[in-house]
Amino acid sequence: MTSPAADKPWAPNGKEDGLWSAQTQPSPEAPPTPNGAADFRVPANPELAAMPQTPDVEPNRNYTLPELIDIAQRNNPSTRAAWERARTAALAVGMVEATYLPLVTANVIAGRQTAETPLAIPVGTQRYFTATSEGVSPSVALQWLVFDFGQRAAVADVAKQGAITANVLFNGEHQKLIFDVTRTYYTYGAAVARVRIAQQTLRNSIAIRSAVEERLGRGLATTVEMAQVRQQVAQSELRRVQAEGQQRDAYQALLAAMGVNATLRIHVEDAGRRRLPDATNVPLDSMIKLALAQRPDVIASYSVLQASQSGIKAAEAEFMPKVFLAAGAATGQGNFNANGLPTIGQQATGSGVLVGATVPIYDAGLRAAQLKQAQSRAAAAESTFQRTQTLAVTEIVAASNALRTALESYKAASALASAATTTYDAALEAYRNGVGTVTALTAADSGLLDARQAQADAHAAALIGAANLAFVVGAMTSREAVP
Structure with missing residues (x-):
């Protein structure tokens, strides 16, 4: 093959x-x-080309961030996969709990045997002595482990902790999905703002070119100035094309975060004009305590630690005896038939109950090695839990600093954009009145573009920073909780 x-x-x-x-x-x-x-x-299989069902969206509706999150939660395959993992872990608990009950089996044994023995002296035409025996024996057996020094309880606790971990991580998967959609939504909003700014810059460049053409017609401008403004228009057109490409990429990133078909066409509400608060000191201590108490990865890591402790108890129980109960009930029916003799039949029934114990004596160090493995896993789980706590604190501090920087950057970029607008308007008016230069005017135009884009980027960074801080604290728990 x-x-x-x-x-x-x-x-x-x-x-x-x-x-x-x-x-x-x-x-x-x-x-x-x-x-x-x-x-x-690879040979094509047309049946694999079937795409997942696309969610129904209204073509003329602008979808808000909570509505996009709702679509994602209902259609993203990652949340469904996490749900199935949680169900599997829950079923494992029931499988372990089933070992507390007895095991009952039904058995049937049936057979037939024919033996032919040559006769030393033939009897008439009969040269062989044929004997046939057959029988059927149905039975019902019961096996029940009565006492095992807590081994099953420890294994059941391991399974329960596994189910808790899977359920916590299922909720964590939804929190991550909410954050991913929020982050890509604000990134897409910034891309839309950059397109809008690039389009406005192109209009400004065209206005500058018109002013130069007007002065050139009156003999007050030079061909060098005309070449400069044409270059500025071409540069603005290139920036517009690049901004539109970035917008398309950001839109695809948003659909990918939602987990829907990349061909889906949906109108997204613009969040670029959302007001931002001033940068303030965030109470880190309270946020750290809140995060360590509610973050899914911290809780899941602690649950794994608890499961590893139960694993040690299960390994220790292997050194102890086990008490079991066995019972059975059987009936048998057999027939024996020989040449020329009457058929002999027999039927019997029987039942019994046994109570026993098994004590491990020697296993070449297997149980001792298993116990050391369980202890090693517990030590590793404890270290992982401590590392998860440390990482959570690090992420919170970093997210808080990033949010503060983004808010301060937006404030500074807003002042820069206001000053750049004044500079551009003054440079354009000065040139039209013959007291300015094209070089200063094009520089003001480029400066205005950079300032506005910096303002849009800082605005999106502040929104993403707020979402990131809420996510690392473990507070982004629903589509209505997005900042």
Whole structure:
């Protein structure tokens, strides 16, 4: 079922268990390419081209961030996968708890045997002595582990902690999804703002060109000035094209975070004009305590630590005896038939109850090694828990600093944009009145573009920083909790 050589392509041979239908079954040998090279393409299966169902959206509606999060939570495959993992972990608890109850089995044994023995002296035409025996013995057996010094309880606690971990991580998956959609939503808003700024800059450059053309018509401008403004218009057009490309990339990133089809067309409400608060000192101590008490990764890590402690108890119980109860009830029926003799039949029934104990004596150090493994896993789980706590504190401090920097940057960028607007308006008016230069005017135009883009980027960074801080604290728990 594989390629005949390392430089030869693999091709299906019809034993792929329905991966390719009979209508699309490719030939066993893939034809070479026109230039004679081996073709390593994989045969196509049209059934795999079916795309996931696209969520229904209203084409003329602008969707807000909470509405986008709602669509993502209902359609993202990662949350459904996390839910199935939680269900699997919950079923494991029931599987362990089933070991507390007895195991009842039904068994049936049946057989038939025929033996022929040559006769030393034939009796008439009979030269062989034939004997046939047959029988059926149905039975019901019961096995019950009565006492095991807490081994099953420890294993059950491990399973319960695993279920708790899976459920906590399921909620954590939703929190991460909410944050990812929020982050890409604000990034997309910044990209939209950059397009709007680039379009305005292009209009400004065209206005400068018109002013130069007007002065050139009156003989007050030079061809060098005309070349400069044409270069400025071309530069502004390039920035507009680049900004629109970044907007398309940001839109695809938003759809990817939502987990929906990349071909979905949805109108997103603009959050670029949202007012921001001033930078303030954030109470780190209270946020750190809150995060350590409610972050899913911290809780899951602690649950793994608890499970490892129960694993030690389960390993220690292997050194202790186990008491079991066994019971059975059986009936049997057999027949014996020989040549010329009457058939002999027998039927019997029986039942019994046994109570026993098994004590491990020697196993070449297997149980001791298993105990050391459990202790090592517990030590590693404790270190992981401490590392998770430390990482959580580090993320909170970093997120708080990033938010403060973003808010201060937005304040500074807003002042810069206001000053750049004044500079541009003054430079344009001065040039029209013949007291300014094209060089100063184009520089003011470029400075205004940079200032406005810095303001838009700082605005989006502040919103993303607030979302990131809420996420690392563990407070981004619903679509209504987004900052």
